[in-house]
Amino acid sequence: MNVGSSGTHPIHSEQDVVLARQLTRKLANECGMRLIDLTKLVTAVSELARNTMVYGGGGDMDWQILDDHARVGLRLVFRDEGPGIADIKLAMTDGWTSGKGLGLGLPGAKRLVDEFELDTTPGKGTRVTITRWT
Numbered sequence: 001m002n003v004g005s006s007g008t009h010p011i012h013s014e015q016d017v018v019l020a021r022q023l024t025r026k027l028a029n030e031c032g033m034r035l036i037d038l039t040k041l042v043t044a045v046s047e048l049a050r051n052t053m054v055y056g057g058g059g060d061m062d063w064q065i066l067d068d069h070a071r072v073g074l075r076l077v078f079r080d081e082g083p084g085i086a087d088i089k090l091a092m093t094d095g096w097t098s099g100k101g102l103g104l105g106l107p108g109a110k111r112l113v114d115e116f117e118l119d120t121t122p123g124k125g126t127r128v129t130i131t132r133w134t
């Protein structure tokens, strides 16, 4: 496990979403994450990567292995330069979708991680940062 190591994974296709899941699984394993936490994180990654692709028009997933001296963590940032989200509160509401989804991706992902941050600017893009500690 390489504390402080980081990288970027592109998200432009369904295949990239699959690869983002695989990369997350590998990194979480390297962090020594328990299977239950790993599974939660990978599920959150599925949702956020799919949003990046579908609504953001594609983007990137940055990853970083953290160490706060007591524990190790994995931080992931989903970035796109798409249309952004006009109403964050609405977007974070269970069941609200602007498309044909279930509207559970964002609020579901938030419940599956330790830290969740959503930054968005209409017309500029969206950035979702999640962290899961071991």
Ligand SMILES: Nc1ncnc2c1ncn2[C@@H]1O[C@H](COP(=O)(O)OP(=O)(O)OP(=O)(O)O)[C@@H](O)[C@H]1O
Residues within 6 Å of the ligand: 047, 051, 052, 055, 056, 080, 082, 083, 084, 085, 091, 092, 096, 097, 098, 099, 100, 101, 102, 103, 104, 105, 106, 107, 126
């Ligand atoms: N990266 C993004 N860029 C722009 N809008 C986004 C982005 N991610 C989410 N949204 C908006 O937030 C809404 C809610 O997202 P969420 O993932 O919770 O639900 P969904 O994608 O519509 O459905 P589900 O994920 O359950 O299939 C989306 O319908 C979309 O309007």
Ligand SMILES: [Mg+2]
Residues within 6 Å of the ligand: 047, 050, 051, 101, 104, 105, 106
């Ligand atoms: Mg979604």
